[in-house]
Amino acid sequence: MTFGSTVGVTPPAAGGWREGDPNGHRRWVTGELPGLGLPLRVAYETWGTLDASRSNAVLVLHALTGDSHAAGVAEPGHPTDGWWDGLIGPGRALDPARWFVVAPNVLGGCQGTTGPLTPAADGVPWGARFPRISVRDQVAAEVVLADALGVSSWAAVVGGSMGGMRALEWAVSEPARVRSLLVLAAPAASTAEHIALAAPQLHAIRADPVPGMGIARRIAHLSYRTAVELEDRFGRDVQEDGRYAVESYLDHHAEKLIRRFDPWSYVRLTEAMNGHDVGAGRGGVRAALGRVTARAVVAGIDSDRLYPLAQQAEIADGLGVPLRVVRSAAGHDGFLLEVPQVAELVGELLEVPAAVDSGVGAAER
Ligand SMILES: CC(=O)SCCNC(=O)CCNC(=O)[C@H](O)C(C)(C)COP(=O)(O)OP(=O)(O)OC[C@H]1O[C@@H](n2cnc3c(N)ncnc32)[C@H](O)[C@@H]1OP(=O)(O)O
Numbered sequence: 001m002t003f004g005s006t007v008g009v010t011p012p013a014a015g016g017w018r019e020g021d022p023n024g025h026r027r028w029v030t031g032e033l034p035g036l037g038l039p040l041r042v043a044y045e046t047w048g049t050l051d052a053s054r055s056n057a058v059l060v061l062h063a064l065t066g067d068s069h070a071a072g073v074a075e076p077g078h079p080t081d082g083w084w085d086g087l088i089g090p091g092r093a094l095d096p097a098r099w100f101v102v103a104p105n106v107l108g109g110c111q112g113t114t115g116p117l118t119p120a121a122d123g124v125p126w127g128a129r130f131p132r133i134s135v136r137d138q139v140a141a142e143v144v145l146a147d148a149l150g151v152s153s154w155a156a157v158v159g160g161s162m163g164g165m166r167a168l169e170w171a172v173s174e175p176a177r178v179r180s181l182l183v184l185a186a187p188a189a190s191t192a193e194h195i196a197l198a199a200p201q202l203h204a205i206r207a208d209p210v211p212g213m214g215i216a217r218r219i220a221h222l223s224y225r226t227a228v229e230l231e232d233r234f235g236r237d238v239q240e241d242g243r244y245a246v247e248s249y250l251d252h253h254a255e256k257l258i259r260r261f262d263p264w265s266y267v268r269l270t271e272a273m274n275g276h277d278v279g280a281g282r283g284g285v286r287a288a289l290g291r292v293t294a295r296a297v298v299a300g301i302d303s304d305r306l307y308p309l310a311q312q313a314e315i316a317d318g319l320g321v322p323l324r325v326v327r328s329a330a331g332h333d334g335f336l337l338e339v340p341q342v343a344e345l346v347g348e349l350l351e352v353p354a355a356v357d358s359g360v361g362a363a364e365r
């Protein structure tokens, strides 16, 4: 296992590597993932310090197009440009003075972790040749990271959307390493509708990767918001250029994603989400949830049309905890937007003093 830092790391030739990480927090580890068939590198960022008992580590897992930059640094002169800035920082639910917060880029992603942008032996990025991966492989890659950091168990694993899938998979496949769990706006298994929604997105990218990813984003973004919100914000307004305002809004999100994301990464991550089923090979969802020993908070967003509340209710029920509801007009994206409510859930999750960890780290495992 080797540790690295951004120094000496060659950014991928194309795609969304965030150049010049302003906080200097980005690091990576390398290791082996049996079955992947290529070397593993996991890029991650951290906030805070691992304490002497190694008991204060919190794993934060991003969604489909997120990355390791969960937060900037809430100090004068530093940007707050992360996707969960309101959650991580001084005085926040995940205060670096107390918690060692770790946010990796997912396996198959395009922000520094092994994925389709990684050069293959011929020097050309793997692209469409990159192997298919599963949510379980992604968690296995994050286990490699945990081992390298010497974190034998997480005080909490938290994630929304695709990050919630991985958080749940962590708690099912590595119960002894997850002391508390927040699953937010995610299902126990992808449904026929999820797979159906993904199908035109995948077709669009395979037909013409870059514009196709723009089309995929437009389709997906609709599922991230709500009809009521779109009506309120855009109605039937037409812009000077003749486009409906709502069309222009989707165009904007498509263009932004094209600037920062890799199409084949989008494909492999979407396929991984399609394959997500914590119950597969484990006697079904209910039996799989029975393996979880973590204290759990399970929450959904009341207006989420992608992963409706009933899907989190199934998880909550299987874990024997009440379903928590985040109120939002924004739909699925509420897990990114309703930060005060999410912070409350995280605070609730961590209110119990963290148990002292055995301190068994990478060397002993
Ligand atoms: C876990 C992760 O996913 S991390 C990565 C963060 N996620 C993303 O970036 C995903 C893409 N974005 C989103 O999902 C959402 O925009 C969120 C959740 C990040 C933010 O949601 P909101 O604050 O409600 O932003 P909203 O969806 O309204 O988009 C605002 C943008 O649309 C633009 N916009 C609004 N109306 C229009 C219009 N009619 N025509 C063109 N552009 C428009 C705004 O100018 C703004 O642009 P900017 O983002 O470049 O500044």
Ligand SMILES: N[C@@H](CCO)C(=O)O
Pocket (backbone or CB within 6 Å): 063, 064, 065, 066, 160, 161, 162, 224, 333
């Ligand atoms: N806006 C989120 C939605 C998917 O959960 C993303 O882009 O990852």
